[in-house]
Amino acid sequence: MKKKILIIYTGGTIGMIQNQENGALEPFEFSDIYSQLPMLKLINGDIDFKTLLPLIDSSDTNPDFWIRLANFIGENYNNYDGFVILHGTDTMAYTASALSFMLENLAKPVILTGSQLPLGVVRSDGRDNIMAAVEIATDEFEGEPRIQEVCIYFENGLYRGNRTYKANAEKFNAFASPNFHKIAKVGVSITYNLSDIHYKNTGLPLIVHTELDSHIALIKLYPGIQTQMLRSVLTIPDLHGVVLETFGAGNAPSDENFLSLIKEASEKGIVFVNVSQCKDGGSVKMGLYEASVGLNKCGVVSGADMTTEAAVSKLMYLFGTKMPIEEIKYWLQRPIRGEMTV
Ligand code: ASP
Numbered sequence: 001m002k003k004k005i006l007i008i009y010t011g012g013t014i015g016m017i018q019n020q021e022n023g024a025l026e027p028f029e030f031s032d033i034y035s036q037l038p039m040l041k042l043i044n045g046d047i048d049f050k051t052l053l054p055l056i057d058s059s060d061t062n063p064d065f066w067i068r069l070a071n072f073i074g075e076n077y078n079n080y081d082g083f084v085i086l087h088g089t090d091t092m093a094y095t096a097s098a099l100s101f102m103l104e105n106l107a108k109p110v111i112l113t114g115s116q117l118p119l120g121v122v123r124s125d126g127r128d129n130i131m132a133a134v135e136i137a138t139d140e141f142e143g144e145p146r147i148q149e150v151c152i153y154f155e156n157g158l159y160r161g162n163r164t165y166k167a168n169a170e171k172f173n174a175f176a177s178p179n180f181h182k183i184a185k186v187g188v189s190i191t192y193n194l195s196d197i198h199y200k201n202t203g204l205p206l207i208v209h210t211e212l213d214s215h216i217a218l219i220k221l222y223p224g225i226q227t228q229m230l231r232s233v234l235t236i237p238d239l240h241g242v243v244l245e246t247f248g249a250g251n252a253p254s255d256e257n258f259l260s261l262i263k264e265a266s267e268k269g270i271v272f273v274n275v276s277q278c279k280d281g282g283s284v285k286m287g288l289y290e291a292s293v294g295l296n297k298c299g300v301v302s303g304a305d306m307t308t309e310a311a312v313s314k315l316m317y318l319f320g321t322k323m324p325i326e327e328i329k330y331w332l333q334r335p336i337r338g339e340m341t342v
Contacts, residue, residue, distance in 0.1 A: 003045045003081040003138040007033055007130070008072060010065075011055035012088025014115040014126040025118065027055035036119045037127060045138040048080070058088025058114075061095055063212040063316060069095070070102040073110060074208035082109040082137030082145060084130065089114045089166055089174050092152060093309040096161025100150040100310075100337040101317035104207040109137045109147035112161060113154060116172055125172045129153060132186050139190070146192065148201055149338070151183060158184035160196070162310045162339040165279065178281035179305040179341060213240055213319035218312055220245040220277065227257045234265040241271040241315040241328075244300060245308060250274045250284030251291035259294045266299035269325055273332045275303040275311045283341065301329050303340065310339040 011027040019026050030036055033049040040047055052072055073083055087095055096112050113133040115126030133153040139146040150161040155173040160180055167176035184192045215238045246252050274284045283305035286292045303311045318328045
């Protein structure tokens with residue numbers, strides 16, 4: 001039976017045209033995808049195309065946008081077998097991570113894709129990306145959708161969305177998932193990594209979580225980080241959580257002033273999650289080196305091998321649920337949607 005797929009266009013390079021006056025690329029509204037991509041008619045599926053206005057460069061993505069997008073999926077959930085979201089690449093990994101937390105009991109594919117070159121350009125990578133994303137969204141296994149989670153499809157690879165980050169601003173191969181295998185590789189055929197597919201069909205109805213708490217901060221450590229700067233951030237009124245991007249396997253300066261600021265904030269109820277600055281792989285292992293013991297004592301919890309993108313959106317999601325702080329700390333250290341390895 002033909003699958004019904006909804007393509008949701010949100011903006012990004014994939015649909016951009018050049019502003020005649022200043023030459024800058026800006027999103028434009030194309031009213032139907034078939035005019036740009038007639039090959040889509042060959043796919044064994046009924047495809048609808050809807051635009052989420054206003055179209056944005058993904059640099060303008062924010063929690064309000066994620067809420068609108070998640071609600072849009074929720075409203076259309078029962079009418080479609082799968083969703084393909086056309087999105088700018090710059091913050092696609094953040095959106096994929098946020099959606100993964102916001103869509104509980106997801107039992108259908110939600111695949112984000114985009115391109116490095118606009119669709120209207122001769123060598124655009126957008127055509128292949130959309131075609132493959134839609135084809136994967138129509139795929140099934142034993143009567144169930146093959147993919148039942150939020151993914152990113154880009155340049156021959158299907159990734160678990162909340163494991164990715166944008167790794168390259170130049171190559172077509174723009175995304176990396178350092179701590180989790182590709183879910184599928186696309187060549188002449190599509191090869192799924194069956195053991196990595198997140199089958200989670202509980203039969204429970206989809207829950208769309210639409211409370212996100214943006215009272216969080218991201219602090220990247222660097223040698224010479226000033227306590228004054230840290231203090232300014234940690235004393236922001238209503239700050240609830242901090243993603244601390246640390247060195248290597250979760251290490252930080254042993255300086256007393258630095259650590260006491262973290263401890264003070266932590267005692268006031270600010271939650272710290274430790275993720276690594278090492279983008280190419282590895283995990284935070286608190287206590288492995290003396291240099292992370294201090295953080296441990298200050299109440300900082302380990303984000304293991306979570307990406308910064310996943311940690312930021314997970315904090316927003318967890319605080320949005322209004323669960324007690326101890327529970328937030330518990331869940332930060334455990335996978336909710338396959339976003340970390342423990
Ligand atoms: N600036 C664009 C965006 O993220 C880049 C892209 O789509 O690749 O919206």
